[in-house]
Amino acid sequence: MRTIGLAVAGLMVLAGALWTLQGLDYIGGSAMSGERTWSIIGPIVAGLGVALGIVLLQNRRT
Numbered sequence: 001m002r003t004i005g006l007a008v009a010g011l012m013v014l015a016g017a018l019w020t021l022q023g024l025d026y027i028g029g030s031a032m033s034g035e036r037t038w039s040i041i042g043p044i045v046a047g048l049g050v051a052l053g054i055v056l057l058q059n060r061r062t
Contacts, residue, residue, distance in 0.1 A: 002056050009053035016046025 022032040023039030
């Protein structure tokens with residue numbers, strides 16, 4: 001179960017990074033490109049992914 005959680009956390013980080021770059025208009029080609037909303041949502045999702053990964057890894061050690 002922890003492996004699935006870590007995979008989800010990784011996908012959240014990657015999606016958040018992608019959304020951030022699209023929101024900042026570094027990556028074009030979608031309706032999200034250049035939209036400031038995604039430059040705010042992206043880091044939030046990535047941060048939640050990092051937090052999820054940390055929690056899952058800390059539970060492993062205890």
